Amino acid sequence: MAIQWFPGHMAKARREVQEKLKYVDIVFELVDARLPKSSRNPMLDQIIQQKPRIILLNKADLADPVQTQKWQNYFNNLGYETLALTAKNDKSVKQIVPAAKKVLAEKRARDKEKGLKERAIRAIVLGIPNVGKSTLLNHLAGKKVATTGNKPGVTKGQQWLRFNSQLELLDTPGILWPKFEDPEVGKRLALTGAIKDDLLQLDDLAIYELEILSRFYPEILMERYQLSEDDLFQPAAEILMEITKKRGFKDDYERGSELLINELRQGRLGRFTLDRYEEKVD
Structure with missing residues (x-):
């Protein structure tokens, strides 16, 4: 059961994300904890390159906890900071800012030595459909999302959302890739609802x-x-x-x-x- 999804969008998606990465300190890569590998966009490593990132294993409350811990250890051993969380749980989401501060500690220390005033962390959330991006944004924001205005150089239509004094997120659509080289990936994503049922x-x-x-x-x-x-x-x-x-x-x-x-x-x-x-x- 080979599945092709959103063909022709790779070049456009790549350009858009690369442009936005200039203005963020860190990337929050959101994946489904039930599909820690299949729900990762294979384009991201090449696009993000050395930009700091945290891998967020969302929907951890639905996943096998033993497997989740193994995947966390796996990603940690690859050098990524990793969190298992449930985006609809406020307590769970509160882990994100401390984790981002940990990843950016050296950069923030260098900025301080240069006399730069400490500011909110600027981040972008990237993930395929149905991994919980909207839920995460809603629970980070609560009912007090405030637009901080366009930053210099940011293309028209993109907005920065301030969630508190410590975090700003660039509001942007998710990034997709056009087809699954491995049909197993397509089937697993389909089973969890990331692909429309009429495709299979x-x-x-x-x-x-x-x-x-x-x-x-x-x-x-x-x-x-x-x-x-x-x-x-x-x-x-x-x-x-x-x-x-x-x-x-x-x-x-x-x-x-x-x-x-x-x-x-x-x-x-x-x-x-x-x-x-x-x-x-x-």
């Missing part, structure tokens, strides 16, 4: 979901759908048929597929991680 077959996606859950989280399927261990030794297509019948849909496998996918997206299946740390490619 729901039964194929449901079967993919069952393959992952039966392998890594069999207890989720057994508890939610009253399946036995023997049921899970069947091919995923057979498991889908079993669940469809148990839910009273008879042979309506499309309806059974929709049920499986929606319940996963709605958090009814509990915490899971689709990108397995053990299967990472360095």
